[in-house]
Amino acid sequence: MVRSEMIKKLSSNTKEYDFIVIGGGATGIGVALEASARGYSVLLLEKSDFTKGTSSKATKLMHGGVRYLAQGDVGLVREAVVERGLMLKNAPHITKSQSFIIPTHGLYDEVLYTVGLTFYDLLAGKLSLGRSKRISKAKTLKRISLINPDKISAGVVYYDGQFDDSRLAINVLQNCVEMGAVVVNYCSVAGLVKGSDGKVTGVRVHDEEEGKEYEIKGKQVVNATGVFADDILQMDAPGAEKTIAPSQGVHLILDKSFLPGDDAITIPKTDDGRVLFLVPWHDKVIVGTTDTPIEKESLEPVALQEEVDFILSTASRYLTKTPKRSDVLSVFAGLRPLAATKGHSDKTKEISRSHKIYTSKSGMLTMVGGKWTTFRKMGEDLVNKSEKLHGWSHIPTKTRHLKIHGYKENVDFTKPFYFYGSDEEKMLKLAKDENLESFISPSSKVIEAQVVWAVKHEMARTVEDFLARRTRCQLLDAKESIKMAPKVAKIMAKELGKDLSWEKDQVAAYLEVTSNYIL
Numbered sequence: 001m002v003r004s005e006m007i008k009k010l011s012s013n014t015k016e017y018d019f020i021v022i023g024g025g026a027t028g029i030g031v032a033l034e035a036s037a038r039g040y041s042v043l044l045l046e047k048s049d050f051t052k053g054t055s056s057k058a059t060k061l062m063h064g065g066v067r068y069l070a071q072g073d074v075g076l077v078r079e080a081v082v083e084r085g086l087m088l089k090n091a092p093h094i095t096k097s098q099s100f101i102i103p104t105h106g107l108y109d110e111v112l113y114t115v116g117l118t119f120y121d122l123l124a125g126k127l128s129l130g131r132s133k134r135i136s137k138a139k140t141l142k143r144i145s146l147i148n149p150d151k152i153s154a155g156v157v158y159y160d161g162q163f164d165d166s167r168l169a170i171n172v173l174q175n176c177v178e179m180g181a182v183v184v185n186y187c188s189v190a191g192l193v194k195g196s197d198g199k200v201t202g203v204r205v206h207d208e209e210e211g212k213e214y215e216i217k218g219k220q221v222v223n224a225t226g227v228f229a230d231d232i233l234q235m236d237a238p239g240a241e242k243t244i245a246p247s248q249g250v251h252l253i254l255d256k257s258f259l260p261g262d263d264a265i266t267i268p269k270t271d272d273g274r275v276l277f278l279v280p281w282h283d284k285v286i287v288g289t290t291d292t293p294i295e296k297e298s299l300e301p302v303a304l305q306e307e308v309d310f311i312l313s314t315a316s317r318y319l320t321k322t323p324k325r326s327d328v329l330s331v332f333a334g335l336r337p338l339a340a341t342k343g344h345s346d347k348t349k350e351i352s353r354s355h356k357i358y359t360s361k362s363g364m365l366t367m368v369g370g371k372w373t374t375f376r377k378m379g380e381d382l383v384n385k386s387e388k389l390h391g392w393s394h395i396p397t398k399t400r401h402l403k404i405h406g407y408k409e410n411v412d413f414t415k416p417f418y419f420y421g422s423d424e425e426k427m428l429k430l431a432k433d434e435n436l437e438s439f440i441s442p443s444s445k446v447i448e449a450q451v452v453w454a455v456k457h458e459m460a461r462t463v464e465d466f467l468a469r470r471t472r473c474q475l476l477d478a479k480e481s482i483k484m485a486p487k488v489a490k491i492m493a494k495e496l497g498k499d500l501s502w503e504k505d506q507v508a509a510y511l512e513v514t515s516n517y518i519l
Helices: 003-012 026-037 066-070 074-090 107-127 137-143 165-178 226-236 305-318 372-390 418-433 448-457 463-470 478-496 500-517
Strands: 016-022 042-045 095-104 133-135 154-163 182-184 187-194 200-207 213-223 244-255 264-267 276-281 284-288 330-339 356-359 365-368 439-441
Touching: 003 182, 003 213, 016 026, 016 200, 026 042, 026 165, 026 372, 042 165, 042 187, 066 074, 066 107, 074 095, 074 107, 074 154, 074 372, 095 107, 095 137, 095 276, 107 133, 107 154, 133 137, 137 154, 154 165, 165 182, 165 463, 187 213, 187 226, 213 226, 213 372, 226 244, 226 330, 226 365, 244 305, 264 305, 276 305, 284 305, 330 365, 330 500, 356 372, 365 372, 418 448, 439 478, 448 463, 448 478, 463 478, 463 500, 478 500
Parallel strands: 016 042, 016 213, 042 182, 095 264, 213 365
Antiparallel strands: 095 154, 133 154, 187 200, 200 213, 244 284, 244 330, 264 276, 276 284, 356 365
16 A cells, blocks of 8 residues: 555556545445455545544444434344444454443333343344343442442443444555555545536546646546535536535543443433443543534534533533543544435434435436444445446445454454554564664554554555554544654654655644644
8 A cells, every 4th residue: 555656556547447436434445345345446536634534533433323223223223233243353453342331220221221222232143242231230330430329220231343443444445455446545536527428437636745637537436525525516516406414523532540441331311312422442531422513514623612511511420530621632523424304303313324325417426424334335335336327247245254454363452553453563573673663652652663654554644644543642642642743754754755844844734733632
């Protein structure tokens, strides 16, 4: 996965791709994986960095969606719990089972959640992660030592999946490249190319780094740009109806001392009707999420004051150790690309999370909605649709049991570099061979070799790419990551052949973006 090689293929290639995928988030990556696994030629284009938008700002849960069950959307939950189970099998180095406890308030709650969650387990069939059960108040307090005893009567334990979103994305893209796909970050689509019949026959690509433009032919153009899907639809048909109703979700990162055990907490009913999660992640605690309708989509959404206050006040009602603004190590906001519905209420929690595929008159396919948990299935559905559209002979899916790059069993999640999976040894060998074993930041456990590895093998192009997405330093401790930026810039500059002014610009740009992650 070397960008210069990808650009070389892009610029010298006169062939027609089977699939041109616009968007390097969960949706686009799922389509690229499915199409390349079936043997189709694939080009994936991302205007900034892979998962820069929503797809690196998720709650880090591979889950069926307990609350969708309450809304009666059994089909969506069934699809998601099956996909969750498959991904835990296919990428055990980057996904794991996580126990959750719902604090209950009386007998009605205990019966309701025990029965509901037992049904939730049964929907997963053989891919179930474990049986849900009621536990006593004493056991609940033992497992979640900082839960407020006045707030609970007992607890219900259930299991869901957890993962690292942008790390999974990089590994899946590595799969795609291994299967022949061309994937490029910092390449935007400047326009669509159409034939005399009005059908899309390709795209005009702008290389954001070199400033060059290319015209690439493709049989099937896919709009997988998430909250920006309407921009591409406008490019295709000016005045097209809006398909996206963006909703903002905010998460806070707290020190592990706020949730010392191994269990996560689910608060099923908050004041705004959302579910609030407190989940251990990378030796910190992730708390969220909110659901706020947003008028305008942006690549770097900023958490609203009331969203932060809502999360802190809700969490403090359930914890004996009350989190304050000064305890927040990082705050991040992501926009959900929910499928807009005509005449629907503005309560975004009621808008379906299931994915939808739109076929334009031009033949372009647009996918909206969906979530990380079902990204593989979304890709499968879209490629199936494309085969029908073009009258191609159907090739069955090859991704249900496809091992994700880095696949490694029996992973020790306490090790600092576990998330590299089978690449861990190679990265550590690089560290030893090139004398890059020093910590950039001892508290974040990041070493110099990781920067070089990210540039050489993971297409990291900027300081932000590395600190926000190839490692998760920006999300885990924003202030500490700012201290790391100059050293990261220096190593990257040497690796990329950049000068001192590039280093300074990179540090300044990183400081500007990351200041929004600090309260």
